[in-house]
Amino acid sequence: MSKLQAPDKEATVRFTVDMSETLHRKLSMLVARTGRKKVDIVRMLLEDALKDVEV
Numbered sequence: 001m002s003k004l005q006a007p008d009k010e011a012t013v014r015f016t017v018d019m020s021e022t023l024h025r026k027l028s029m030l031v032a033r034t035g036r037k038k039v040d041i042v043r044m045l046l047e048d049a050l051k052d053v054e055v
Contacts, residue, residue: 017042027041
């Protein structure tokens, strides 16, 4: 029966990032080119930058 249960999802945390208008414009341009969401791009960049950090 345990195989039918959905796997536990890791809790999420919300935080705010201040950035320059130029950086935000570049992020918006990347969103327009790729069709991805800003949150997905930021998560991808953070995961890549932190891949070698052990928890």
